[in-house]
Amino acid sequence: MVRLASIARFYLMLATLTPALAAADTTSEQSFETCSMITSEYVTVLQLVAKGFSKSQLTESLPGLSPAAEKRVTTLFDAATASKSALVDTFSAVNAEYAKCSKRVYDRSGRPPPASRESHFYFCAGENKLRYEVLISATLDAPISKVLPQLPATREPIARAIYDLYHSDGVTAAFDAIGDELKYCLNGQG
Numbered sequence: 433m434v435r436l437a438s439i440a441r442f443y444l445m446l447a448t449l450t451p452a453l454a455a456a457d458t459t460s461e462q463s464f465e466t467c468s469m470i471t472s473e474y475v476t477v478l479q480l481v482a483k484g485f486s487k488s489q490l491t492e493s494l495p496g497l498s499p500a501a502e503k504r505v506t507t508l509f510d511a512a513t514a515s516k517s518a519l520v521d522t523f524s525a526v527n528a529e530y531a532k533c534s535k536r537v538y539d540r541s542g543r544p545p546p547a548s549r550e551s552h553f554y555f556c557a558g559e560n561k562l563r564y565e566v567l568i569s570a571t572l573d574a575p576i577s578k579v580l581p582q583l584p585a586t587r588e589p590i591a592r593a594i595y596d597l598y599h600s601d602g603v604t605a606a607f608d609a610i611g612d613e614l615k616y617c618l619n620g621q622g
Contacts, residue, residue, distance in 0.1 A: 462536065462537050463550060463553070464537050464550050464553035464556075465549065465550060465553040467530060467537060467553070467557060468530070468553045468556055468557060468618055469618070470533075471526060471527075471560075471614065472614060472615055475523075475526060475615070476611075476615070477490060477494075477508050477509065477512075478512055478519065478522060478523050478526065478611070479611055481508075481512045481513065481519060482519060482604055482608060487506055487510075490506075490509060491505055491506065508522065520604060523604070523611075524564075524607075527564040527607075530557065531564065534557035534558075534561070552620065555617070556614060556618050559613070559614075560613070560614045560617070562583070562587060562590070563594060563610040563613060564610060566579060566583075566590070566591045566594045566595070567606050567610060570595050570599070570606070571598065576591065576595050579591055580592075594606055597609055
């Protein structure tokens, strides 16, 4: 189960990674796209950590890392490997920060025009938030019968799939799957 105290600790860690997601920087003009792309990069690093990549393998295999980006990758790696539950806690913190970043954009700009580029990223942010909240519900042992009525009927199969994956393969596999779904969506296939 995801522990809230651990998540709070990782929010502090995420603040060192990038102001784009973790800091309430009112001078920056984030967009749904920037929130999404940064989250996608973080999720990719975490997925590679889950697959057993070492810190040096990550920094050597990820193309074109600037010194600042390399520092973010190593900080994320360190956070994800700090303890037995650290990877799950970090996955959770990244997803929560994505929702917060997107909410700040929404609060500032509202819903983007339907046919705009930003609309696509707005949609993906909403889909990821839904998947993340369903997964958190599963980790908190909320009965799916209590979760489904809170969702649009079209999203019930997604919730069932997340619950099934969580119960069969565990929370890390479920975070990996919602990460894949996010990247699939961002690439215009969601």
